[in-house]
Amino acid sequence: MLESIILGMVSDNDFTGYDIKKLIENGIGVFYKASYGSLYPALKRLTDKGCLTTYEKPQGGRKKIFYHITEEGQKQFFDWLVSPTDITEGTNTHLAKIYFFDNLSPEIREQQLLEYEINNRNYLRKLNDLENKYNKMENKECFYYKLSTLYYGICITQKTIQWCQHIRMQKPLSDLIQDKKS
Amino acid sequence: MLESIILGMVSDNDFTGYDIKKLIENGIGVFYKASYGSLYPALKRLTDKGCLTTYEKPQGGRKKIFYHITEEGQKQFFDWLVSPTDITEGTNTHLAKIYFFDNLSPEIREQQLLEYEINNRNYLRKLNDLENKYNKMENKECFYYKLSTLYYGICITQKTIQWCQHIRMQKPLSDLIQDKKS
DNA sequence: ACCGACATGTAAACGGTTACATGATTTT
DNA sequence: AAAATCATGTAACCGTTTACATGTCGGT
Numbered sequence: 001m002l003e004s005i006i007l008g009m010v011s012d013n014d015f016t017g018y019d020i021k022k023l024i025e026n027g028i029g030v031f032y033k034a035s036y037g038s039l040y041p042a043l044k045r046l047t048d049k050g051c052l053t054t055y056e057k058p059q060g061g062r063k064k065i066f067y068h069i070t071e072e073g074q075k076q077f078f079d080w081l082v083s084p085t086d087i088t089e090g091t092n093t094h095l096a097k098i099y100f101f102d103n104l105s106p107e108i109r110e111q112q113l114l115e116y117e118i119n120n121r122n123y124l125r126k127l128n129d130l131e132n133k134y135n136k137m138e139n140k141e142c143f144y145y146k147l148s149t150l151y152y153g154i155c156i157t158q159k160t161i162q163w164c165q166h167i168r169m170q171k172p173l174s175d176l177i178q179d180k181k182s
Numbered sequence: 183m184l185e186s187i188i189l190g191m192v193s194d195n196d197f198t199g200y201d202i203k204k205l206i207e208n209g210i211g212v213f214y215k216a217s218y219g220s221l222y223p224a225l226k227r228l229t230d231k232g233c234l235t236t237y238e239k240p241q242g243g244r245k246k247i248f249y250h251i252t253e254e255g256q257k258q259f260f261d262w263l264v265s266p267t268d269i270t271e272g273t274n275t276h277l278a279k280i281y282f283f284d285n286l287s288p289e290i291r292e293q294q295l296l297e298y299e300i301n302n303r304n305y306l307r308k309l310n311d312l313e314n315k316y317n318k319m320e321n322k323e324c325f326y327y328k329l330s331t332l333y334y335g336i337c338i339t340q341k342t343i344q345w346c347q348h349i350r351m352q353k354p355l356s357d358l359i360q361d362k363k364s
Numbered sequence: 365a366c367c368g369a370c371a372t373g374t375a376a377a378c379g380g381t382t383a384c385a386t387g388a389t390t391t392t
Numbered sequence: 393a394a395a396a397t398c399a400t401g402t403a404a405c406c407g408t409t410t411a412c413a414t415g416t417c418g419g420t
Contacts, residue, residue, distance in 0.1 A: 008282040031274035085276045092213035094267045100190040101327035145283035148349045167330045
């Protein structure tokens with residue numbers, strides 16, 4: 001997974017490991033995280049496999065190692081892009097927690113759900129800030145799909161907040177579902 | 183994570199490892215998966231830690247090992263339930279993929295997105311079937327929150343399908359966001 | 365002089381996936 | 393008689409997290 005993401009990040013530009021970390025944070029940080037402890041070994045693996053080449057270009061006394069994608073790397077990236085996607089993969093541990101909330105006393109449960117809702121509201125604010133930032137940029141049509149994932153994050157977080165409000169008040173669950181006829 | 187989920191599953195009833203696997207699949211399979219290769223070692227760790235006790239109760243010639251939660255286990259489960267939740271944890275690898283879809287030719291992209299949408303529609307059908315099944319059950323108020331996560335899955339999958347349709351046609355992304363004034 | 369951001373890495377511990385191994389019981 | 397499901401586990405492999413280690417550069 002991480003390897004494919006790295007290939008995607010360097011697919012049109014050479015970057016350093018540090019750059020790639022930043023790109024991941026700012027780009028898909030909404031739904032994916034990578035630490036240096038996984039990133040650098042992954043870069044090494046990709047280099048050993050012949051998917052990347054490296055060159056040094058120190059800036060001042062600062063060591064900098066750039067990664068460049070090879071044709072083999074491009075091929076593997078493309079193969080990943082068009083490989084079948086299992087939509088059930090991925091985890092959502094906070095939901096697993098709420099699954100057990102019937103076990104909690106009403107007071108504590110209320111408090112926990114409220115906290116969860118607030119966390120989502122704060123998160124939504126961050127995503128909206130990001131959106132505003134990107135909206136000021138030009139030639140947005142060049143990264144429509146990159147932006148689309150940010151909008152997905154906003155949509156889903158909005159829905160999550162609505163869901164939170166709903167289940168805090170223990171309203172009928174079936175009211176949550178949209179009419180299929182629409 | 184898995185350890186906490188196991189504790190949750192046995193918190194009101196003794197179960198075998200096999201049972202627990204099924205409970206996880208049917209209960210939170212929407213957003214969490216566990217294999218025997220992780221489950222049985224986790225059960226062993228929990229037993230060693232004193233969170234679980236075991237007893238054998240063979241049925242016929244079939245070996246059956248039941249796990250029972252201890253007070254220490256109950257305490258740890260409760261601590262987890264009320265521990266602060268990081269809503270940014272968890273991964274969504276299919277979204278990471280779509281992030282790179284600007285790199286794809288329009289034809290292949292269209293095809294991939296359509297496939298993704300169909301996968302989500304199939305998945306939604308499964309979730310709706312589950313919902314119908316649970317709706318026929320009695321005393322639903324006893325597991326309102328357990329059910330709430332299923333409804334969350336349905337809501338989010340519906341939204342995902344809408345989002346898919348939207349970005350397939352490259353409609354303006356800002357149209358995706360609900361009015362904040364509402 | 366110090367702090368925060370830049371920059372690259374390593375090692376231990378941990379946990380998860382996959383595949384394998386074994387055998388009983390129920391269903392077709 | 394065969395296939396599916398019940399039932400418990402192990403082992404190799406792999407990747408991630410966390411913490412640590414080292415050093416540069418720009419701003420205050």
